[in-house]
Amino acid sequence: MNHSVFDPQAFLSTASSKPGVYRMLDEQGELLYVGKARNLKKRLASYFRKTGLSPKTEALVARIRAIDTTITANETEALLLEQSLIKASRPPYNILLRDDKSYPYVFLSQDDFPRLGLHRGTKRAKGRYFGPYPSAGAIRESLNLLQKAFKVRQCEDSYYRNRTRPCLQYQIKRCKGPCVGLVDPQEYAEDVRHSVMFLEGRSNALASELTRTMESAAENLDFERAAEVRDQIGILRRVQDQQSMDTEQGNVDIVAAAVSPGGACVHVVMVRQGRVLGSKNHFPRIGIEHTPGEVVAAFLPQYYLGGAERELPGEIIVNAVHEDLEVIAEALAVARGFGVTISHRVRGTRSRWQQLAVTNAEAALSGMLANRQNMQTRFDMLQEALGLDEMPTRLECFDISHSSGEATVASCVVFGPEGPLKSDYRRYNIEGVTAGDDYAAMRQALSRRFNKVKEGEGKLPDILLIDGGKGQMGMALEVLGELMIHDLTVVGVAKGITRKPGLETLYLNETNNELVLPGHSPALHLIQQIRDEAHRFAITGHRQRRGKTRNTSTLEGIEGVGPKRRRELLKHFGGLQELCRASAVEIAKVPGISKKLAEQIYAVLHSD
Template identity: 60%
Template structure:
């Protein structure tokens, strides 16, 4: 079998029967495929035996112009090198995990009054890191719980250092206000210690200590203190009911794969310290006709060599080289890592749940694989984000000469518009036409509610406007102490032509212009246009209603019932204005005197 100009027979004679890694190259020197082998001569030679080669392998072999090899001491060493080279070259015939650059952690800073916050990136600052979590949403949920139960500060250090009185978080009992001395260092340190134990999965120890403290306080008649501790115990119990999995107290991942139609989904459920941290789907790029077993093997290597593996991993399929992969992960973690293929009891049900989630996520992906997800991934790349955003929100303002101002908020996720989450805000109490004040009011109303009710925040908040409107959003978020939402202003470009929009990213001071063909720009345009449409629709409805009713509302003696009866009888304000006094007086509850006042008001004679 010929493979272009590549003389594979001569090449195979030079190969040694030792462990190593091979790289298949095309005529331009591009890496087509990276593989590992226990025996390089036997493994590479298998590609050129035509009687058992798949169609995918035929396509690969037909493009080979050269092969490079690296001999290693062991097969495990070859596996590690293979992972490194796949990550570097991203060959088209390998299974590629499109992994986020970094996962979010909970960070507890050092110092007398540590701060608890979401963290991405290098973990170099002094303090403790807990995680990683599958998503920023999972971190926010946990931080909200921490605020309610342990009341550690989550504000920026600069905000903390310059307070002269407690902020709103103290007033709503979500911070103990160490900034103004409302709690001393010793008591705060006790709360920090409880937080650490809780995040380590040792909440039963925390509860036991709190129960002892409550009983001691009650014994010496400090009943108010005992009541506070009692409430904290109740909150922790509620958290345990939400997060704990019966019979589990260790670290465990449940990994299931579904593959179909040239696509695959790997669904991972994360448990740490017996607590469920949520789940996350992964959609690796795969060549055609890859088996679930091969997809799973590639995922285990690429994901867990980049992220610390748990002690146990439940698997939906039995990949080849399980023992070898476990050995590599053991070297990575510095401890034993076990794969479980046929779990029983509750674990079997979790694995089945992961399988179903993988199948459902894959079906959704296949239905829109060239659509919204690709746009979200393009947006991640265009804005240089660490992770693919999961939720986007966009605000716009609409009015006519300052009349009936309405702000709109639209929400997109990986499946497109989430119309059930859309909101409109009627703007009141501002100077007519002041778009900055309108934006400030709308943002304050929305994000105060989202924060206070522990609802999900967006990863990116788009503002239809340039630097001025972006500054309003920055001020609102700073006041509300919301720091983990990226703010982006969308300004119209030269001549206000579509495709020339300029994006201003908060905190960077830089403007970004995306090429007209960019999928990321198309997503930005889509969410901006949807916000604009939703705002205009709301404004027109509000303006029409105001114009129907405002004149009648100013007439003494006409309440809501009479106003409704008049408009219903004549079919609207315009038709009512055409009526005479006698016609108006025939409406139930409207006499001649009132009819005259209505007629005069409608004709400017009042």
């Protein structure tokens, strides 16, 4: 465990904006607090603001030395995982419920105007009980959303019977005021019926019924009612989230490896009796040429057969194949005395577990690579590799992206010793060049960038990286020569004959001055990281520009999504906002949307 002071800014610079669970650890690596978030980055940033924290939160933040995160498909999965971790670890800064053996239920009373509530213990009261549920937190979340959707009262009977005017719940539109006769009994009964349909698991039928009601109201020009039902559909879909964390039985470990220039991460997710108990990141030392399959094959024997006695599940799911996996499975079986299956091609819930492990491995690796200490080391090594008198403090890299010459965009990304300087990133829309002429596109981008430097605007980089071979490098030198900019180190990055990572050829200041760094060189890792970031940033900008050029909506730009499927998607979720909140699994439930198309839609809706 790192005993140095925790650096929140460095951590937040690479934190994911996806939903998930975060775990705060102290100097000894002990768990302090577990929390969930719809947006991990925003939620974690709130802990490190300068003012407005409670004394308890300030005490917690003062003890933080590390934060681990687990990304989930949606907020519902985050809630379930959070509850599992709190119950298993009982962190000191979490609010802990008493350890009651009984499971909680949703209770619907038998009154003229029934109430919904959470019930635990003996079922003495007359009414209907729905459940049991895995946690009270899951029930409260569902009751809160159901109250927004159908406005069935949740107040205690003693409070309800003594009202002479409606309470705050009525004012904020969470209740229809049955206590003082502000709602028709038939209308209230319909809201109760809809709530029961959902609690009985007939949510698809309920959504279809509400969709028909919404369309009928719109046809009758009752747009206020149509909007109300649309909001009900959206809330319903949110409660309906596929809770893939807890839908299968068995003991499984999911092992996913992510490899990038500069390192690797293996993320292990532990599932016992069908419940995700937790996960952990491992950062093995590897050479740059290793594949995820090779990393997995090297990790498994060390993890399960090493010094630590680890529980071995009946199945291990991996994200990459290797020829040694069969032998490893046999060795694990011999060592532990029972058969072990190592799976790669999985479906359903197991596939979602696998994808979540991959997502978390990639996110953790990204955070590790952006660590200030690692970045400082790579800058030092780059100075040594290029023979510079001083350590560079500003690196800029240019890349070009287009589709058959359409909507060409040049990107410029900037890195310093502390990592990416995203506020200095720039994109250039390329105009007036022949389609597909990357040299002319690079000339235009560099001219626009360094003309500003000649005019006294912007900073001059210490090193200019050009993604391309001798041609692009020559173009960059020509532009800099025309602008009389000579005190600048220029490095061209060519992929080499095999085009494999780790075998790049570098050109230093001249097209005939080749420099080949070993695959394990931290300097090469840094160059590759910046080059990959420039490529990503250029592609994102190109896609955005292409979408604007075609003047299409978000859904219209997706291949395979025509007018009929767009209508089905918007009807199913009640609008684009709720569709954007849905996971790929939920999108695949829409009639006519395959799993592959759902993943494509999800990717487009969540692209940067």
